Amino acid sequence: SQQGEEDPQALSIQEGENATMNCSYKTSINNLQWYRQNSGRGLVHLILIRSNEREKHSGRLRVTLDTSKKSSSLLITASRAADTASYFCATDKAGTALIFGKGTTLSVSS
Amino acid sequence: NAGVTQTPKFRVLKTGQSMTLLCAQDMNHEYMYWYRQDPGMGLRLIHYSVGEGTTAKGEVPDGYNVSRLKKQNFLLGLESAAPSQTSVYFCASSYLPQGGDGYTFGSGTRLTVV
Numbered sequence: 001s002q003q004g005e006e007d008p009q010a011l012s013i014q015e016g017e018n019a020t021m022n023c024s025y026k027t028s029i030n031n032l033q034w035y036r037q038n039s040g041r042g043l044v045h046l047i048l049i050r051s052n053e054r055e056k057h058s059g060r061l062r063v064t065l066d067t068s069k070k071s072s073s074l075l076i077t078a079s080r081a082a083d084t085a086s087y088f089c090a091t092d093k094a095g096t097a098l099i100f101g102k103g104t105t106l107s108v109s110s
Numbered sequence: 111n112a113g114v115t116q117t118p119k120f121r122v123l124k125t126g127q128s129m130t131l132l133c134a135q136d137m138n139h140e141y142m143y144w145y146r147q148d149p150g151m152g153l154r155l156i157h158y159s160v161g162e163g164t165t166a167k168g169e170v171p172d173g174y175n176v177s178r179l180k181k182q183n184f185l186l187g188l189e190s191a192a193p194s195q196t197s198v199y200f201c202a203s204s205y206l207p208q209g210g211d212g213y214t215f216g217s218g219t220r221l222t223v224v
Contacts, residue, residue: 030208030210031210033209033212033213035213035215041217041218042114042200042215042216042217042218043153043200043202043213043215044215045212045213045214048211048212088152088153090209090213092208092209092210093208094208095208096155096158096166096168096208097141097143097155097158097168097208097209098143098155098208098209098213099155100145100152100153100154101152102150102151102152103152
């Protein structure tokens, strides 16, 4: 099935460092989205990038999309302990719903 | 400003019992979805609805039924629960099809089948 796969599966950094996670997908998309999930909570929508966009910013988040490589990256700058969470990419599948990857678990220590 | 509300939050069932999970949204969203989340598996789509009175199967529909009698509610039923259905269930909704404006998620229902 069309699915985003995040890389790495887990990432540990210090506060103040940047965190980069990647997502690869298999087939063409209309848009790609990133979500955050804090432990024991529901997912929260972070940012959406459309297939005709190459880069998008939202606060400390920067998302890039390379449709030729079928990949996206999420950069969180100046990470904080509160950024500790799992991050998922999701791609749209025509006629149905979003397909989610398995996520990257980010741990930010102070 | 409730968003998406799921009830119950926790439930323990015995094998063979039935139950219904309720998802309610107050954003007038047309599209609603049920996912399950298992360790190491990410989120998998069970069923979804593109409007009141319509439902469709997702990736893992077996053992589940759904109904969308009212626009604001999307019910997920387990007719005869099995241990393999132990999972965390998330409901989501969106204004645009295929979540084109992003999903709003509920806080989840943690179900254990013993």
